[in-house]
Every structure is written in C-alpha cells, then in structure tokens.
Amino acid sequence: MATNGTHVTNGSKEPEIILYTNHGCPWAHRAHIAIKELGLKYEEKIIDLDRPRDPWYLEVNPRGLVPSINYNGDIITESAVVAQFLADAHPSHLLPASNAEGAALLRARVSFFVDTFVSKVLPQFMAGQRAQTETEKDEATEALVAAVAKEIEPLFTWDKSAGPYFGGNERLTLAEALTGPFVLRLLSLSKPEYELLSPKITTLLEEKTPRFSAWAQKLVQEESVTYIWDEQKVAARTKARFAKLAAEKKL
Ligand SMILES: N[C@@H](CCC(=O)N[C@@H](CS)C(=O)NCC(=O)O)C(=O)O
Structure with a gap:
C-alpha cells in the first residue's frame, strides 16, 4: 500500500474510499461526519471490536484501532488525521483551502x-x-x-x-x-x-x-x-x- 500520497487526486475525480469503522466508536464517528458532510461515496468495512483484530486489519492499521481509511490506495489512520485529510483533500464548508483568504x-x-x-x-x-x-x-x-x-x-x-x-x-x-x-x-x-x-x-x-x-x-x-x-x-x-x-x- 502506498503511503506517500502519490495516489491522492485532490477531488478532481471521485476518490475510491474504504472506511474501516465501528458505528459504536466516537472516534470513528468523526470520520463518518466528515465523509457525509463532504458527500463522498465510500465502502464501509465494519471492524468487530469485541474480538482480536484479524491480521489483515493489522496490516491496514498496526494499532488495530478504528477508524482508518483507504483513499485511492493510501491508508490514513487516527480520527483527527482522517477527518482533517478528507477536509483538506476536498475544501468545502468543513474547512476552506489552506491558502484561501483568512x-x-x-x-x-x-x-x-x-x-x-x-x-x-x-x-x-x-x-x-x-x-x-x-x-x-x-x-x-x-x-x-x-x-x-x-x-x-x-x-x-x-x-x-x-x-x-x-x-x-x-x-x-x-x-x-x-x-x-x-x-x-x-x-x-x-x-x-x-x-x-x-x-x-x-x-x-x-x-x-x-x-x-x-x-x-x-x-x-x-x-x-x-x-x-x-x-x-x-x-x-x-x-x-x-x-x-x-x-x-x-x-
Ligand atoms: N486515537 C484514536 C482512538 C481510536 C480508538 O480508540 N478506537 C477504539 C474504538 S472507540 C478502538 O479501535 N479500539 C480497539 C481496541 O482498543 O482494541 C483515534 O482518534 O482514531
């Protein structure tokens, strides 16, 4: 999985997003709010937190926590980072582009x-x-x-x-x-x-x-x-x- 950001398309084309989540988790909930506000399509994979993480998920997020996203092939973890990344990749009412006035x-x-x-x-x-x-x-x-x-x-x-x-x-x-x-x-x-x-x-x-x-x-x-x-x-x-x-x- 690339982690250097080379796959990021910055909103010109609809990104492919997988959201690894659990609906009971407040941290994952942050990513849901951001993604919904941005109107982005995504595929959801629910992670069962009541049992040990499967090895495949530890490859996605070695910490084993939700949320994580796969955005056009790049993995992003930690709820604040995920939400900030989505807001930065798609400037909107959530957050203006960093170089906009004010x-x-x-x-x-x-x-x-x-x-x-x-x-x-x-x-x-x-x-x-x-x-x-x-x-x-x-x-x-x-x-x-x-x-x-x-x-x-x-x-x-x-x-x-x-x-x-x-x-x-x-x-x-x-x-x-x-x-x-x-x-x-x-x-x-x-x-x-x-x-x-x-x-x-x-x-x-x-x-x-x-x-x-x-x-x-x-x-x-x-x-x-x-x-x-x-x-x-x-x-x-x-x-x-x-x-x-x-x-x-x-x-
Ligand atoms: N600092 C993390 C916290 C995420 C977190 O604690 N998620 C919990 C669910 S609410 C989790 O994945 N727990 C699994 C575990 O501890 O094994 C973030 O903001 O993303």
Missing part, C-alpha cells in the same frame, strides 16, 4: 476549539461515565459544566445572529465533525432512562453555558451526526462496560 486563522481557531474540547472537557465527560454513586455523579457533573463554562463558552465569539456553527457558519465545520460524536454522547447518555450521566447536565448547561447548549442541541440533530447512531445500543454497551470495570475495581 483560512490560516480560521484553521487555527478550529484547531484550538477542538484541542480545548478534547483536553479540557472530554476528561470530565469520561469521569462522569466512571462515576458510580449519586455524589460522584454530581461532582463529575459540576466539573464538566465548569470546564465547558470556563474553556468552551468563551470561544463562541461570533455574532449570535450569524449561522449556528463554528465561526458563524451555516453548515458544520471541521470543529463540529471532530467534537460532534462526544457532544451527541453527552446529550444522549444523560437522559434519565439510561442512568449513566447525570440528567442534571442538560439543564445546567442551558443555564450556565447557553451558547454551547444551543449549539450542541442543534448539532445533535444533523443528519451527518445521526445517520450511524444507535442510541440505545451505545447506552447499553457503555453501561455494561463501566459496570464491568466497576465490578473489577478498575475504575
């Missing part, structure tokens, strides 16, 4: 937003999933909402009357493609029926982080975000995974 700054802003979400909010989201008792859940909720308020809410700097997505865009950008799977899980898994994350999360976010909350509520209704989503299945699997870890005292 693009460097917008790309820096998108990167900072995603980096902040991943480094400051995601750990609190994980802590929320690990929490077992009501007290632990309340503490995790408080820390999560505080992180969104301190780190993310101030990044919604564009005019409120502009488009709903990053930078005031009407359509999703790479910022949404990379954070959407986690925002979806945050809002979905805090529904009371799942008894996973505290149901207080949504109300607190509405109160303390109104711009993030409005953005998140809209984002999770987008077709590109929901088309592979099986909420009940993900909730059940997440619950089982954390219950098992708790029973093994590995939390």
